[in-house]
Amino acid sequence: MWTPAEIRTHLVDMGVTHVTGVPDSTFGPWFDELRTSSEIRLVPVCREGEAWGVAAGLHLGGAIPLVLIQCTGLFESGDALRNMLYDLGLPLYAIIGYRNYLNRAASSDSTLRFTEPILLAWGIDYVLIESPDQIGLLKDHHRNSRRDAVPGVALVAEGRG
Amino acid sequence: MPKARAQAPIHLVQALDVLSEVRENAVVVTSMGSAREWVRRFDPHPFDFVHVPSSMGQTPAIGLGIALAQPARRVITCVGDGSLLMNLGCLATIAAAKPENFVLIVFDNGAYEVTGGQPTPVAGGAPQFDFAMTARAAGFAEVESLDNLADWRNQASQLIHLPGPVCLVLRVQANPSAGPVDRLPPAGERARAFAAALQGDDAPRHPPDSSQSPEPGT
Numbered sequence: 604m605w606t607p608a609e610i611r612t613h614l615v616d617m618g619v620t621h622v623t624g625v626p627d628s629t630f631g632p633w634f635d636e637l638r639t640s641s642e643i644r645l646v647p648v649c650r651e652g653e654a655w656g657v658a659a660g661l662h663l664g665g666a667i668p669l670v671l672i673q674c675t676g677l678f679e680s681g682d683a684l685r686n687m688l689y690d691l692g693l694p695l696y697a698i699i700g701y702r703n704y705l706n707r708a709a710s711s712d713s714t715l716r717f718t719e720p721i722l723l724a725w726g727i728d729y730v731l732i733e734s735p736d737q738i739g740l741l742k743d744h745h746r747n748s749r750r751d752a753v754p755g756v757a758l759v760a761e762g763r764g
Numbered sequence: 765m766p767k768a769r770a771q772a773p774i775h776l777v778q779a780l781d782v783l784s785e786v787r788e789n790a791v792v793v794t795s796m797g798s799a800r801e802w803v804r805r806f807d808p809h810p811f812d813f814v815h816v817p818s819s820m821g822q823t824p825a826i827g828l829g830i831a832l833a834q835p836a837r838r839v840i841t842c843v844g845d846g847s848l849l850m851n852l853g854c855l856a857t858i859a860a861a862k863p864e865n866f867v868l869i870v871f872d873n874g875a876y877e878v879t880g881g882q883p884t885p886v887a888g889g890a891p892q893f894d895f896a897m898t899a900r901a902a903g904f905a906e907v908e909s910l911d912n913l914a915d916w917r918n919q920a921s922q923l924i925h926l927p928g929p930v931c932l933v934l935r936v937q938a939n940p941s942a943g944p945v946d947r948l949p950p951a952g953e954r955a956r957a958f959a960a961a962l963q964g965d966d967a968p969r970h971p972p973d974s975s976q977s978p979e980p981g982t
Contacts, residue, residue: 656826
């Protein structure tokens with residue numbers, strides 16, 4: 604997927620002011636890049652549910668947060684996500700790593716079975732990003748999410764391919 | 765079976781009365797029991813955020829986000845011990861983020877008050893679970909534990925204005941018969957109004973909110 608420098612540039616282009624989440628093996632180098640960024644504040648959390656709360660507070664305070672977690676963290680996030688998106692009605696946006704998606708033909712990883720049905724169950728509009736050249740799809744989806752003030756997710760394929 | 769503490773020197777409502785007197789123009793985020801009493805006792809303030817209905821344990825995360833987005837404002841976040849236990853890692857998250865304008869007030873009554881006063885897993889334990897020591901170990905800049913109203917009354921104004929992150933642990937009496945949070949306007953509507961007040965501008969646009977009252981418990 605994108606290099607750390609590329610994702611930083613893309614997120615700055617998208618107007619993101621804060622990134623909050625937990626790294627996975629794909630996003631780890633992104634976190635390293637963002638930790639030293641002068642344009643974007645990285646707010647690491649201890650577990651993924653917290654990221655939705657932090658993002659909610661950032662949004663209420665006028666920032667433009669982005670949640671960055673793996674799909675396993677989406678599973679962990681359930682009640683926090685429900686509260687922030689549906690009780691408080693906040694249009695938060697997340698990039699979620701789709702573990703082993705690129706290895707799906709040979710993988711028995713159960714995240715492949717549950718990730719998209721769970722996003723559908725939560726009623727979250729999402730796009731699947733399978734390769735770096737789809738950055739325009741991510742940027743358009745994020746822009747539309749902000750314009751329409753609705754939550755959104757970019758599901759980013761992970762694995763060796 | 766451990767028992768929730770029967771007695772502690774501070775009533776929650778007294779502690780909140782003091783906070784209301786000293787908060788000046790700070791943001792005050794409340795949840796669970798503190799939200800119930802805050803709403804009952806005080807007129808709404810534009811910088812109040814009543815996190816009801818909540819995701820139990822997430823209120824400090826919301827307070828942290830507000831503090832980071834609004835570094836010029838003091839942000840006071842009230843949480844119960846049961847809620848904090850549900851997301852104890854937030855102490856490390858907050859300490860690592862180092863928000864100088866953030867104050868966490870832990871109302872420690874040893875019980876799940878909203879559900880009828882059942883003891884938390886650590887209530888009555890020996891040695892006593894120490895929230896202040898935990899916050900200190902996590903790296904909070906200032907930590908204070910208070911168990912009587914006179915000390916809280918005398919020190920509150922100074923403590924909430926220390927460079928943060930600050931954690932104040934107040935031992936309070938459980939009041940399991942206090943009932944649920946009173947009927948409130950829809951949470952989304954309140955969130956939009958709060959955001960508008962904080963940002964001094966028109967509220968950010970949000971999707972329509974489904975009305976939900978009376979507010980559900982845990």
